[in-house]
Amino acid sequence: MSSRYRQLADELRAGIADGTYPPGSRLPSESELALRHGASRGTIRQAFALLAADGLISSRKGARRLVTQAAPVQSFSQLHSFSQWAASIGETPGGRVVSLVRRGPTELEAERLGLDPGARVYHLTRLRLLSGRPVMIERTAYVERVGALVGGIDADNESITLRLEELGVVFAHAEHTVSAVPADAEDARLLGVRPRTPLLRELRRTTDLENRPLEWSDDRYLGDAVAFTVHNSVRANTLIRSSVKEPPA
Template structure:
């Protein structure tokens, strides 16, 4: 079960998305929300921190938080769940499974997932939609013990959030390393997204591990360039942002 501050942030996020708290309005005060949810003010502040990091509310302390104008910005803290991000910006998440296969890993997958010889992966390809519009091709290789759970999840419904379902089954996504770069659409990407080959895409590579740093997944997600932007929040106290000539890398807790 999600911790209380995440439940509170999710409820406030839903209220922002459905217009209960429209842009320019102010959220209830810390004390009001603490009383309403039977939580401490520290828990409420944690929920506010999550929403501020995602660009939904102002981060100024000592006053009621202001709801900001929504944008199609996806923060790194949301990269694990396309469905949660879509809901947070007022869009309806959707998806279509293209393929799910159990197979030998590629050399890259074997290295990223730290697999022993003979181990296999479950590889999932899905087309993700925002309110019916194709915006992302998701290609994820899961270690076998996690991949074995995926079949039942995607069979239940293409709109399912795999991350949330896996968390309900006890899988903990504790750490992730993200690499974002630009890439031209390959033939398969173009076909699935309904664009011309070589259309600019944003590519997000992600390696996720559990609390013991055991690899869980290696994902190659490709977004339409005009469908999403990424935001990174860092500080001098905890700055893990790395710049290079071709990519931007950010290591964050999931």
């Protein structure tokens, strides 16, 4: 069953989509929604965080949230979770853990995760599948408190994102950098392609509700399996991941 805050976020998202809360209007306050739904204000804040991450509402605290735009084509949570995205396009998600190790961070991981000297990370390498076909490699460094939870998840058969959120780890904000890279020897072996085959590379830094770093990931996709589209507006920018069904025009 979905977490309570996800259910509330979906209800508010539906209200934004059907015009109950049009762009420029304000959502009910945290206390109003908490009373209406019999939920804690912390749960309401988590729901607001998902809507803010999707670019639907302002993220300002201490005031009623302002609706900034209509519902986007694809939410941030779907972009972050490979399993949700795969299901949304009619594919069966799959995965295979290549390695999960606890180790010292690289210089880049330490910088992007804001780690102190002597800190450790859990580094996961996982091959992701669409209906049995290898299409992406995840290489993710988790801060230690999150990585320790990942170690107890059946990452071959469960969505790490959704399971962590059930355990109280909310992926609230993310920065994405998308570029092209040639497949190195390990990429080629795992994806079953020739070395130097062009891949789409997504670098992702994710933080929680308090903007504390959770993960730094280097994900590499087969270029004929996925595409990213950015929708720009004066109110918000939405990054959408889609499958490649036909050559671009």
